[in-house]
Amino acid sequence: xxxxxxxxxxxxxxxxxxxxxxxxxxxxxxxxxxxxxxxxxxxxxxxxxxxxxxxxxxxxxxxxxxxxxxxxxxxxxxxxxxxxxxxxxxxxxxxxxxxxxxxxxxxxxxxxxxxxxxxxxxxxxxxxxxxxxxxxxxxxxxxxxxxxxxxxxxxxxxxxxxxxxxxxxxxxxxxxxxxxxxxxxxxxxxxxxxxxx
Numbered sequence: 248x249x250x251x252x253x254x255x256x257x258x259x260x261x262x263x264x265x266x267x268x269x270x271x272x273x274x275x276x277x278x279x280x281x282x283x284x285x286x287x288x289x290x291x292x293x294x295x296x297x298x299x300x301x302x303x304x305x306x307x308x309x310x311x312x313x314x315x316x317x318x319x320x321x322x323x324x325x326x327x328x329x330x331x332x333x334x335x336x337x338x339x340x341x342x343x344x345x346x347x348x349x350x351x352x353x354x355x356x357x358x359x360x361x362x363x364x365x366x367x368x369x370x371x372x373x374x375x376x377x378x379x380x381x382x383x384x385x386x387x388x389x390x391x392x393x394x395x396x397x398x399x400x401x402x403x404x405x406x407x408x409x410x411x412x413x414x415x416x417x418x419x420x421x422x423x424x425x426x427x428x429x430x431x432x433x434x435x436x437x438x439x440x441x442x443x444x
Contacts, residue, residue: 255413262290263417270421273384274428276332276435281318288314291414298409301362302354302374309378317385331439332432335388343379343394351375366405373402389436392429396422 265287272280288311295304321330335343354371358364380394399422406415 251412254410256294258290258293259411259413262287262294263413265290266417267420270424270428274424274431276432278318278321281314281321284314285311294411294414298411299362299364300366300370300405300409301364302358302367302370305354306374306377310381313381313385317381320385321387330387332387332389332435334436335383335390339383339386339388343383343390346379346382347375347394350378366408369401369405373398373405376401389429389432392425392432396425399425 265283269280269284269287272283288307292304292307292311295301295307351371351374354374355367358367358370364370376394376398380391380398383391383394399418402418403415403422406412406418
């Protein structure tokens with residue numbers, strides 16, 4: 248155990264610390280979650296490139312852009328007022344499926360042909376579901392938690408394989424928080440529906 252703890256770098260510790268606060272604030276529907284997320288993402292970018300997890304690195308670049316977009320969208324939305332939680336429309340479901348399929352295809356092709364990745368399928372799957380989940384999160388759609396948890400379940404053994412034990416623990420924690428977040432957001436939607444009934 249002590250050997251594992253000695254392998255964990257300062258950027259990993261700090262990245263996980265900020266990421267924990269980010270997800271807890273997201274669960275509570277607090278738009279400031281993105282500010283902690285951005286700090287965690289910047290640290291995670293360094294860790295992922297060092298570990299040769301190229302799709303995860305690209306995913307975190309995407310997280311950075313979507314975190315900035317998400318923070319602005321949550322704060323101001325389309326009507327210059329805060330956007331509320333909602334369920335995806337049929338059109339958004341098609342877009343989400345397209346993001347998963349398209350992102351997986353691009354990542355897998357790129358990792359297989361242009362990198363020294365030893366885990367192109369798993370790395371691509373984690374990225375594909377997380378890209379779609381983050382898009383839904385930025386749009387404040389409840390289904391984001393489902394897609395992010397599919398990504399989390401695939402990521403845990405991948406991170407263990409790469410020796411990123413602290414990130415594996417973080418991902419297991421994120422899995423639990425995502426379940427809780429889904430239930431919390433479901434209550435908010437139900438309360439909103441009852442208020443208009």
